[in-house]
Amino acid sequence: MKHAWMVFVAAVLLAVGSGQASAQSAEAEVLFRDGKKLMAKGQYAEACLAFEGSFKKDPVATTLLNLADCREKNGQLASAWGHFVEAARLARGQGAIEKSAQDRADALEPKLSYLVVAVPNDVRVDGLVVKRDGVPMDPAEWNRKMPIDGGHHTIEARAPAHEPWSTSVEVGTSGDEKSLTVPAFRAMPLRTAPGTGMTGRRKLALGGWALGAVSLGGALAFELSARSSYDDAKAATTNPARRSAYDTANDRRLYAGVALGVGVAAVAAGTLLWITGRRAAPEAVEVQASVGRDMGGVTVRWDY
CATH class of the missing domain: 2.60.40 (Immunoglobulin-like)
Known part of the structure; x- marks a missing residue:
């Protein structure tokens, strides 16, 4: 039973493949006939396109031989010579066709x-x-x-x-x-900001420093506010008031840590941009900051 099923599937695939091949051959034949008609009218460019399309659908030596002849009549001698050589290779062992293609290639080569x-x-x-x-x-x-x-x-x-x-x-x-x-290549000049002569990277460095200054200033302000809230917590006379003051102080210290991380990262990135401002722009700059209530950290990664 299994063997019979495999035979059936193979037969179906063979029939489908045969149908597709027949359709390709029919289209190739139509294009080939059109090419011959166009050649007879002296419309060589259009004829060459028809022969080329026919050969793509059914790559036989006779079609390539006609395409080569068409290219030669169209003044494309190098293309014609290449097609004659390839046609001789495809027609190897076919006697007259191989000889005709090789003779045409040999006759054309001195004219290239x-x-x-x-x-x-x-x-x-x-x-x-x-x-x-x-x-x-x-x-x-x-x-x-x-x-x-x-x-x-x-x-x-x-x-x-x-x-x-x-x-x-x-x-x-x-x-x-x-x-x-081909002459020696010139390296592309660095891009500069119009009217300033400053590279784009150094402009980014200035922006990084500005962001760092604002962030560090904000970190200082949050830290001072947090200390004030801690003092309020120590002076509170009731537990609810003390707890509220401690929570406020802790939140503000967290904000101070975040602002500090961003500020340090921005200053570090700005410094790297300034130092390397004469070189080509980096492929990527990644700045990461992680801050918690008990710890903080800053990571700067620079890729070229």
């Missing part, structure tokens, strides 16, 4: 244009990304003569904490060779 994007060792900062027409280049492609379609191309490079760089180059359709070099 090339671009060298030079990235010297002394400009390779951490996190460097070099893009060609918006697509990141593999570092293995740096400093190498790589085939490229003719036309206008944009090269850009970015690295953390450095100013971005970009340029453009015009490459001929056939037989052209261009080269460009």
Whole structure:
């Protein structure tokens, strides 16, 4: 019984997969025919899109061969050459198709244009990304003569904490060779407050000190008030009055402890901000304060 159930499930999955494959093949065939019609009309850009879509749905060598032919007629020689090479690989062992693709690739290779994007060792900062027409280049492609379609191309490079760089180059359709070099990166300048020349971190330091001064002043005021309430408790003549005075004193001492913790933390954070005001901003600053009736504590954590 179990074996029969497994056979049934496998049959269902096979039928579903077969149905999906059939649908993909049908869509691929429609796109392929549209590509042929558009090629006949000389609408090469649109035809190439149709062939490309057909190949994605049904990756066969004949479709890729037609896409390569389309790219060549559209003046995209490097793309065409790459497609011919790949079509020959896909058609390996298929005789005439493999030979046709390889012959076309061999005939096209001498006509290719090339671009060298030079990235010297002394400009390779951490996190460097070099893009060609918006697509990141593999570092293995740096400093190498790589085939490229003719036309206008944009090269850009970015690295953390450095100013971005970009340029453009015009490459001929056939037989052209261009080269460009990524220059040394400049570190991004520190941001300063307009008109003062003071870094943003030192402005925060001043704010921290101001908050610390207010908090410490409040702590002193609560402490003096708490001592006054303790004196009142000692002078009280009845237990209810004494207990009320002690409760008030304890509450005010608690408030004094909280204000003291906040004040110390703010002053400590402000001091760190001022001392390190010439460096890049920290990733995170965390200030924690814990105060109780019997104990208090302040924790400052500084992450870069």
